Amino acid sequence: MELTQFRQALDAWLDEHATELTPSGHGLDEAMTHLSKVKRLAYDAGWMRWGWPQRVGGLGGSPLLRGYLGEALTARGFVEAGIYSLTEVLAPTMIDFASAELAAEMVPRLLRGDETWCQGFSEPSTGSNLGSLTCKAVATDLGWRVNGQKVWTSLAQFAQRCVLLTRTGTPESAHSADKHRGITAMFVDMDSPGITIRPIETMHGAAEFCEVFFDDVDVPAARTLGAEGQGWAVAMDLLPYERSTALWHRGALLHRRLGDLVAEAPQDSLSPRDVGAVLEQIYAFRAMSRRTLHRLDAGETLGAETSLDKVVLQMAEQSLFDLVAEGLADQVIFGDGDTDAEWRSEFLYSRAATIYGGSAEIQRNIIAKRLLDLGSETP
Numbered sequence: 338m339e340l341t342q343f344r345q346a347l348d349a350w351l352d353e354h355a356t357e358l359t360p361s362g363h364g365l366d367e368a369m370t371h372l373s374k375v376k377r378l379a380y381d382a383g384w385m386r387w388g389w390p391q392r393v394g395g396l397g398g399s400p401l402l403r404g405y406l407g408e409a410l411t412a413r414g415f416v417e418a419g420i421y422s423l424t425e426v427l428a429p430t431m432i433d434f435a436s437a438e439l440a441a442e443m444v445p446r447l448l449r450g451d452e453t454w455c456q457g458f459s460e461p462s463t464g465s466n467l468g469s470l471t472c473k474a475v476a477t478d479l480g481w482r483v484n485g486q487k488v489w490t491s492l493a494q495f496a497q498r499c500v501l502l503t504r505t506g507t508p509e510s511a512h513s514a515d516k517h518r519g520i521t522a523m524f525v526d527m528d529s530p531g532i533t534i535r536p537i538e539t540m541h542g543a544a545e546f547c548e549v550f551f552d553d554v555d556v557p558a559a560r561t562l563g564a565e566g567q568g569w570a571v572a573m574d575l576l577p578y579e580r581s582t583a584l585w586h587r588g589a590l591l592h593r594r595l596g597d598l599v600a601e602a603p604q605d606s607l608s609p610r611d612v613g614a615v616l617e618q619i620y621a622f623r624a625m626s627r628r629t630l631h632r633l634d635a636g637e638t639l640g641a642e643t644s645l646d647k648v649v650l651q652m653a654e655q656s657l658f659d660l661v662a663e664g665l666a667d668q669v670i671f672g673d674g675d676t677d678a679e680w681r682s683e684f685l686y687s688r689a690a691t692i693y694g695g696s697a698e699i700q701r702n703i704i705a706k707r708l709l710d711l712g713s714e715t716p
């Protein structure tokens with residue numbers, strides 16, 4: 338299906354089903370339940386299947402189709418951008434590295450909203466430095482036995498599966514260039530004995546993140562993603578999606594919220610120059626994201642250049658909500674009532690834009706070293 342035809346048909350379907358697709362509650366639990374409902378409706382109608390390979394239950398076609406679907410759902414307020422994004426983060430890498438049988442079995446469950454998946458990468462002492470991870474997996478007769486801890490694991494308390502990075506070998510040396518060796522990725526059932534999940538409430542009032550503990554957790558060999566020791570390649574495949582295509586619909590959210598701000602803010606509380614500057618940043622991000630999706634559509638492999646998408650996004654997000662703090666100061670400070678609380682929550686969440694998905698410092702280092710060839714930092 339061509340993009341223009343897809344957009345017209347999808348928009349008509351969204352108009353027809355707007356009542357069913359509009360959320361009726363507030364809070365993370367309600368948002369997760371509603372997301373599953375929206376994905377199920379969209380999958381059964383075919384929309385959620387476009388842009389994904391037929392071998393995993395998709396209908397084929399350009400990734401631009403699924404990019405527009407996420408944008409349209411977010412622009413209309415039918416889904417929350419942050420929790421919707423995990424489909425775009427995790428499914429492509431699952432398709433690339435899981436066995437054909439495992440991908441065909443599992444990916445449709447994620448696309449249809451029957452399951453939620455999480456990403457077990459960060460650890461208390463590693464953060465963005467994945468090469469230093471210590472969560473360990475030891476080979477057994479049937480697969481792997483995992484011990485260790487992950488943290489900042491988004492939506493782990495709702496997840497049925499986890500894309501997990503583990504240490505299965507010893508780096509050849511302590512030198513940083515070797516630390517990526519000996520890492521293996523696996524697809525873990527979250528109801529496995531030995532897994533403990535502890536939600537972490539953030540300052541915007543939602544327990545979106547979790548600590549996850551693995552104590553003698555058995556993982557079948559068939560759940561290994563890629564080959565043993567190929568975990569770094571899995572991570573390098575996944576992270577560009579997390580920093581680019583998964584954020585396409587976030588640009589639509591920022592554009593919608595800027596319009597809401599202009600409509601709700603008291604007269605003369607906002608400078609037209611400031612509004613224009615924020616709009617310019619949002620459009621800059623959306624233009625970069627569009628370019629990335631077209632590169633993916635052309636069959637190109639995403640890589641370090643997606644750090645540019647992430648840096649521009651975080652600048653636009655924080656600039657928008659800095660403006661919200663000026664135009665709707667009472668709502669941001671006090672957050673009384675559902676509408677005010679939403680503005681306050683979004684403002685607080687925007688403070689993490691320079692951290693989630695890879696910190697601003699890490700992204701700028703990647704840009705400097707891998708795109709601009711500026712060399713390593715001076716010891």
